[in-house]
Amino acid sequence: MEIALQGKRVLVTGGSRGIGRGIVLAAARAGANVVTCYRQEGEAVESLKAALKETSGDHHVLRADVGEIAHVDQLLAETKERFGSLDGVVNNAGVISHIPFAELPADEWSRVVDTNLTAAYRVIQQSLPLLNQGSSIVNIGSRGAAAGIPLRAHYTAAKAAMIGLTRSLAKELGPRGIRVNVVAPGVIETEAFDTMPAERAAGLRATYAQKTALARLGTVDELAGPVLFLISDLSRYVTGETVNVDGGI
Template sequence: MELGLQGKKFLITGGSRGIGRAIVLAAAHAGADVITCYVQESEYVESLRRELKETGGHHYVIRADVGEIAQIDSLVETAKEKYGRLDGIVNNAGVISHIPFAELAPTEWSRVIDTNLTATYRVIQQALPLLGEGASVVNIGSRGAAAGIPLRAHYTAAKAAMIGLTRSLAKELGGKGIRVNVVAPGVIETEAFDSMPAERAEGLRATYAQKTALARLGRVDELAAPVLFLLSELSAYVTGETLNVDGGI
């Protein structure tokens, strides 16, 4: 069985690093054309552009902060200009901070909610005219939405709300042949671990190894694979679901 993603057109937000980058590259290697976005210039952005150029296809890496409505609208308009349609959307871009609830300022609450939740609403809404029958939307959630995480009330609230949004849209858009699902990662090892002190990184690996059935952290490619499954026709009868990719945490 093949994914059948050759020539598909995808918009994947937050694709320069971590999970988003893995999804972008996996989709491109599977034959899809991808538009992705980033907030700040960096070597990660430049290296992604190089890798996509070497992969072949029609890919675009665009600066856009999905925490800003106007920039979301511009991003979707670019997708319309470049592709004329979208076969899939992955709402991956997000931000997080660790703040005691008693000290959580309204501005920080809004920043996290806007980037993690409001952006998802706006991307999907503005892209609706580009989505036809068979299109798939995958929202990247968090296993923490169900578990709850201290110091992340704003983040877990946004990710929990994403599940409700997803289930409602699955029912509202299902008659048009559009599917909407959530992929909820557990602890995935990204390049963020490389920037930590070695002792802290090893401590986190050891802690989560004890908490998961598979006794290890996840890899970004292990998160990208289920996302591609949900973007493909192999999952044509799957919608409104939350797929936990967490190693059995």
């Protein structure tokens, strides 16, 4: 059984790289019309535009830094102008840094929490007038939210809060037929592995081969699959859940 999203209108934040890019392309190939956003111009943005141009459907790649409330509001205004309504929202955009908690500056705490959590609040809130009956919201979390990760207290706190936000909204929005779920990735191999030294990349692969039941890293497509399932009508009785896509870490 293939997941079909024909005609669905989907917003994916942070779609030019990594997991977000994989979700955007997978959704478009499954038949969805996709709006996505990026923060900085670059080759990744241009190559995404080119890939979407070759994929059937009505797709738009817009510039917006979701860490800024004004940018989120503009993104949703432009989405309304282009699509009129939405069937799916994927809150994927995020940032991360590695800083000992004792040295963590207040502005860095705010930057990470605002981009990973506050942006999702605002995107969902501003999407509500656009969401059709039976719509699906998917928040990209992190397996680290449950495990806890040293040097990432700000990031882990934001991703853990995303689970609480999701559970509350699933109950609040359920009577409207809107579902809200979390997909929590483990370690997914993105194009970032191509830019790091080969020795470091090999070391990471070896480390996580020992830590996961499946003895390997995940792929972007393996993460996109569960997201598309949750957007699709196949999951219309699934809400308030956290789906761990981590290879059994």
